[in-house]
Amino acid sequence: MQRKAIGVIDSGVGGLTVARELMRQLPNEQLIYLGDTKRCPYGPRTREEVIEFTWQMVNHLLRKDIKLLVVACNTATAFTLEELQEELEIPVIGVIQPGARAAIKVSQNKRIGVIGTEGTISSQAYTKALHGIDKSIVVKGLACPAFVPMVEDGILEGGLAEETVKNSLHPLKANNGIDTLILGCTHYPLIRHLIQKEMGEKIQVICSGEETAREVSLILAYQKLTFNGDDKPQHEFYTTGDLEKFEKVANIWFEEPIEYLKPVIID
Secondary structure: OOOOOEEEEEOOOOOHHHHHHHHHHOOOOOEEEEEOHHHOOOOOOOHHHHHHHHHHHHHHHHOOOOOEEEEOOHHHHHHHHHHHHHHOOOOEEOOHHHHHHHHHHHOOOOEEEEEEOHHHHHHOHHHHHHHHHOOOOEEEEEEOOOHHHHHHOOOOOHHHHHHHHHHHHHHHHOOOOOOEEEEOOOOHHHHHHHHHHHHOOOOEEEOOHHHHHHHHHHHHHHOOOOOOOOOOOOOEEEEOOOHHHHHHHHHHHHOOOOOOEEEOOOO
16 A cells, blocks of 8 residues: 555646655655646636546546545635545545645734635635634735646746736735735746745745645655655656646756656546
């Protein structure tokens, strides 16, 4: 059981930010990653569509006999996490609760901003998670629908990226009083440097990847599922969409070419 892989699903390339952190914290574990880039973004889609697409990805990875599932998409986490945890026999981890806990740890004034897709923001998932820990926290949410398509296209630097970030974040910068900002979409850490620059150095920017990986590590240890062998893990990456675009972003994020990348059809 310990030798089985950890499955990671996302609407596209954003979950690579979580995958990289998992690889850093759990270097002996194999990852099988599936990004549904063909149908990305999930944010504007209906709840029913997101649930359907998420289950299609999950069922595909279950056929590879994974030992734990990470839902590295905030929109999918918001709409499907409870159902997946109830239905599946393996542990299922989302990215919202870890992100909320990380933000609460660093916020000094209890005013926390959240940026994400339309689906994540409208679901109020982060507000519920934050208030579940501390009801006195003031939450300011903002949907940034332009970010995911930009990241999926590999536009992570330059004038267009900077202008898109500036225009998208403008409503949040105006008299908000937040001291902490949660990147409520796993695509956003790929442009974290631009977001941090626009918001200013005084704002603590939180990515959920580190906390999510820590939670995975704890659950594997608790359930005695950690693999401690010496074999170098052979990670597998699959995408439903354009291989070239996926590989371009992956190579930038991992700072080296990924060895195993294949297209896949899911239904």
